[in-house]
Amino acid sequence: MSESPPVRARGLVKRYKEVLAVDHIDLNVHAGDVYGFLGPNGAGKTTTLRMALGLIMPTEGTVELFGRDPIREGARALQGVAGFVEAPKFYPYLSARKNLELLGALDGGRAQARIPEVLEIVELSPRAEHRVGGYSHGMRQRLGIAAALLRRPRLLILDEPATGLDPAGMRDMRELIRRLANQGITVLLSSHQLPEVQELCDRVAIVDRGRVVYEGALADLRRQGGAGYRLRSTDDARALPVLRAQPGVEHAATGEHGLSFQAQEADVGALSIALGAAGVGILALTPELATLEDLFFRLTEGAGAASGDAIPVGNGHRAQEQAHEHA
Amino acid sequence: MSTLEASPTLAPTGVVHVRRPSTLTAYRWELRKLVSQKRTYLGLGLAAILPIIFVITQNLRNVHGRDQGNIFISHITQSGLATPVLILLFLSVFMLPLIAALVAGDIVAAEDGSGTLKTILTRSVDRGQVFAAKTLAAMTYGAIAVFLSAIVATVAGVASWGFNHVITFSGSVVSAPEGLLLVFAANAVYLIPLLSVVCIGVLLSTATRNSAAAVVGTVGFTILLFIVSGIPGLESVKPYLLTEQYENWHGLLRTPTDWAPIGHSAWVCALYAVPALFAAYLVFLRRDVAGG
Numbered sequence: 182m183s184e185s186p187p188v189r190a191r192g193l194v195k196r197y198k199e200v201l202a203v204d205h206i207d208l209n210v211h212a213g214d215v216y217g218f219l220g221p222n223g224a225g226k227t228t229t230l231r232m233a234l235g236l237i238m239p240t241e242g243t244v245e246l247f248g249r250d251p252i253r254e255g256a257r258a259l260q261g262v263a264g265f266v267e268a269p270k271f272y273p274y275l276s277a278r279k280n281l282e283l284l285g286a287l288d289g290g291r292a293q294a295r296i297p298e299v300l301e302i303v304e305l306s307p308r309a310e311h312r313v314g315g316y317s318h319g320m321r322q323r324l325g326i327a328a329a330l331l332r333r334p335r336l337l338i339l340d341e342p343a344t345g346l347d348p349a350g351m352r353d354m355r356e357l358i359r360r361l362a363n364q365g366i367t368v369l370l371s372s373h374q375l376p377e378v379q380e381l382c383d384r385v386a387i388v389d390r391g392r393v394v395y396e397g398a399l400a401d402l403r404r405q406g407g408a409g410y411r412l413r414s415t416d417d418a419r420a421l422p423v424l425r426a427q428p429g430v431e432h433a434a435t436g437e438h439g440l441s442f443q444a445q446e447a448d449v450g451a452l453s454i455a456l457g458a459a460g461v462g463i464l465a466l467t468p469e470l471a472t473l474e475d476l477f478f479r480l481t482e483g484a485g486a487a488s489g490d491a492i493p494v495g496n497g498h499r500a501q502e503q504a505h506e507h508a
Numbered sequence: 509m510s511t512l513e514a515s516p517t518l519a520p521t522g523v524v525h526v527r528r529p530s531t532l533t534a535y536r537w538e539l540r541k542l543v544s545q546k547r548t549y550l551g552l553g554l555a556a557i558l559p560i561i562f563v564i565t566q567n568l569r570n571v572h573g574r575d576q577g578n579i580f581i582s583h584i585t586q587s588g589l590a591t592p593v594l595i596l597l598f599l600s601v602f603m604l605p606l607i608a609a610l611v612a613g614d615i616v617a618a619e620d621g622s623g624t625l626k627t628i629l630t631r632s633v634d635r636g637q638v639f640a641a642k643t644l645a646a647m648t649y650g651a652i653a654v655f656l657s658a659i660v661a662t663v664a665g666v667a668s669w670g671f672n673h674v675i676t677f678s679g680s681v682v683s684a685p686e687g688l689l690l691v692f693a694a695n696a697v698y699l700i701p702l703l704s705v706v707c708i709g710v711l712l713s714t715a716t717r718n719s720a721a722a723v724v725g726t727v728g729f730t731i732l733l734f735i736v737s738g739i740p741g742l743e744s745v746k747p748y749l750l751t752e753q754y755e756n757w758h759g760l761l762r763t764p765t766d767w768a769p770i771g772h773s774a775w776v777c778a779l780y781a782v783p784a785l786f787a788a789y790l791v792f793l794r795r796d797v798a799g800g
Contacts, residue, residue, distance in 0.1 A: 259632065
């Protein structure tokens, strides 16, 4: 029997009086995913994560962690799950070690022995006896990671873990997340750092105005979001009209480093033949995928986001929009 | 985080079954948190300093057992054991409820506001356990404040006026050891209404999510009951007001012991405490934790 997925949300809704913060969100985080959860401020990411951790009650819908509902089953549903929503919070009048001892005790006590190890991992050992009230924001972020690791999680939920870290801290955080993922920990990462998500995540969900506008593999999103190519030829001036005349080739233009255009893969073969027939030699023809940042803005800004016309989505889906249209 | 490479055991090697902590563990940590906070000592300091101020003042006044309307005041210099009784009499009306409210009103709201409530609610402890631990800790604090003032008053009184027999409200004489027992029994009985105040404080702390509002609300509620008790025409409700139960311990200092006010106080206080605690529990279980 296959194990239940780390996160499975269905029709999740959170309404605050007149404000619809989360609007029928479905999420599917698979075991081993490093899953990016993206969206502009106020899109409903943090509210969704709070519901996932059982901190707030959904107005409608369900969320399950490894098949268990944190609303109905409470702490039992959080077994194997750790992380933090927004900035990690600690008791400022206790030292880092005392904070971890408290959290370890609330995890049943077995984690206590791992406190030195996790403090070492986040490089807080020298400051372990200092009160958290005197910690910088970055140190508290690292302590948040230490507190999460104390539980030996199978699913790590991190909300903006790199916020407030200096460049070296951000690099270390990325390295840590990569390392955890390599060890088989599923990571659900909410982040505004799009390059970080692009570097770390294999699957993403993009939310906008409380709804999922894309969920699926990041590679699919990038591939389908814009099959762009860059061409260096023996004669760009002669190549450009060939590009423009070629069926299936769009947005052909001269750029700083040669020509650029968009086309489906099948049309590129015909193009290379046409260029050869026109006496233009190909020096380099390289595919250029759209960056996550490009796609993010295309999905979440302007009318395209609302209508769902921003980019074609194949394996991924605008799950909620489609579901509700059918409903 | 450079030591990461040297740490091969971050991930669980199999299915990890986390042992759920006991409520006692959560309660112990609630007490440790209280002990670590400076503001905890504000209330305890008041509970300890007021008896000392009282004893110093009486020594300076050089009171010589004049009849002052209360049998314990008139016997204050004859036995140090009269002092804790008088202190209980003075502090029970306002100061001890205020001290209890300082922590009860703060214990949930402060953590909600600072965001640490979400930190502990994402561990292996259930909401009900957290609530029970916090309520017990607030009650413990109230009890410590009461007995601290009693101990300080007893020590200061005995040091000033000796460990002698005392006279009860009925005028009978009890030996010093028996008097000591009665003093602490009276303080224990006073805990009945005080713990009801704590329950109301916990309810307001949970419902308002605002420490100041909860503390002021708790104290304000007791003041309101005092006002109600003084309104002509409302004499019939007076026996059922929480504030009227603050004197329930007087029955212990009569001969023979009058248990009726203590029994009455127990069920009247339960009428305040149980619904307040139950409502607080329901609010805590179902509340959205989004603070901090």
